[in-house]
Amino acid sequence: MSERIRRLRRLRRTETVRRMVREIDLRPDDFILPLFVAGGRNVDHPLPAIPGMRVLSGEPLIEEAKRVRDLGIPALLLFPIVAPEDKDESGSGACRQGGAVQEATVLLKKQVPEILVITDLCLCEYTSHSHCGVLKNGEIDNDLSLEMIRQAALCQAEAGADVVAPSGMMDGSVAVIRAALDEGGHSSVMTMPYSAKFASRLYGPFKTATNSAPGESKHATHQLDIANRRQALEKISQDVEQGADMIIVKPDLTSLDIIAAARERFSVPIAGYNVSGIYNLVCAATADNQCERVGLMMEILTCVRRAGADLIITYFAKEAARLLGR
Ligand SMILES: [Zn+2]
Numbered sequence: 001m002s003e004r005i006r007r008l009r010r011l012r013r014t015e016t017v018r019r020m021v022r023e024i025d026l027r028p029d030d031f032i033l034p035l036f037v038a039g040g041r042n043v044d045h046p047l048p049a050i051p052g053m054r055v056l057s058g059e060p061l062i063e064e065a066k067r068v069r070d071l072g073i074p075a076l077l078l079f080p081i082v083a084p085e086d087k088d089e090s091g092s093g094a095c096r097q098g099g100a101v102q103e104a105t106v107l108l109k110k111q112v113p114e115i116l117v118i119t120d121l122c123l124c125e126y127t128s129h130s131h132c133g134v135l136k137n138g139e140i141d142n143d144l145s146l147e148m149i150r151q152a153a154l155c156q157a158e159a160g161a162d163v164v165a166p167s168g169m170m171d172g173s174v175a176v177i178r179a180a181l182d183e184g185g186h187s188s189v190m191t192m193p194y195s196a197k198f199a200s201r202l203y204g205p206f207k208t209a210t211n212s213a214p215g216e217s218k219h220a221t222h223q224l225d226i227a228n229r230r231q232a233l234e235k236i237s238q239d240v241e242q243g244a245d246m247i248i249v250k251p252d253l254t255s256l257d258i259i260a261a262a263r264e265r266f267s268v269p270i271a272g273y274n275v276s277g278i279y280n281l282v283c284a285a286t287a288d289n290q291c292e293r294v295g296l297m298m299e300i301l302t303c304v305r306r307a308g309a310d311l312i313i314t315y316f317a318k319e320a321a322r323l324l325g326r
Helices: 008-012 015-020 058-070 100-111 142-159 173-183 201-210 229-241 256-265 276-285 290-307 317-324
Strands: 031-038 044-046 054-056 075-081 116-121 163-166 194-197 247-250 270-274 311-314
Touching (some): 031 100, 031 317, 054 058, 058 100, 058 317, 075 100, 100 116, 100 142, 116 142, 142 163, 142 173, 163 173, 194 229, 201 276, 229 256, 247 256, 256 270, 256 290, 270 290, 276 290, 290 311, 290 317, 311 317
Parallel strands (some): 031 054, 031 075, 031 311, 075 116, 116 163, 270 311
């Protein structure tokens, strides 16, 4: 009887052999760190909604980018913290040279040019009503929003963004942005849309942090229903056809099936967004036990890669990169 047992446990028995046959090795190169930037000189204050995250500008922003670079993390994803008085109905702040993201981009590309700057591209941080688009008769108007998104993409590219990342789930946004970038002399700027973005409760801390929470029902008009796999893949397919260089699936941990299916079907690099709600859940659940925190963090990040993601946008980026060393 015993001769007929195929003893798979031999490959799992010691740490050395486990290490030798491990299929997924995380690297600092896998990570993208979300960073919150503000207007004004040398801003540096904590963002209580997401523990450990800060709002930065000027010198503190440069220092942080250098730390990130030295940890081997290749890219930052920039989000603006916009003062209420700078918001308006149409989100025109997204298209203003000198806005927080544009200013930060100029500074980073000048001072830490080896870091890739990815700029989040949506209107919700800039609209007084916090919706992701321009409203018409109380509803987000897709095509009016596209015109604002087009202008914002150009503005970010002119500031020096390496990658623009439209996150508003508007139909046609990648095609409109690609055409604008190419016609505007920015053909080397990449697009990295949030192609499969589900309406999720896991965005709560981020929405609080950026003061952009219009209420769940409104996001449920354009973000994907959490139950829908085929729609998610259709949206990814559309973005790839429109010229997306890379795509984002968000949130990652509740969308591992989408990541796996997209990996099979599409050749573009896929990034999972390890969102604020997941980060906060891990922080809260392991508050008294650092070992558990580190173990859980690495487990989650590894599983996102195992599902098929090439990259992970994560608030854990620095902590994980520090652990992995260089
Ligand atoms: Zn938005």
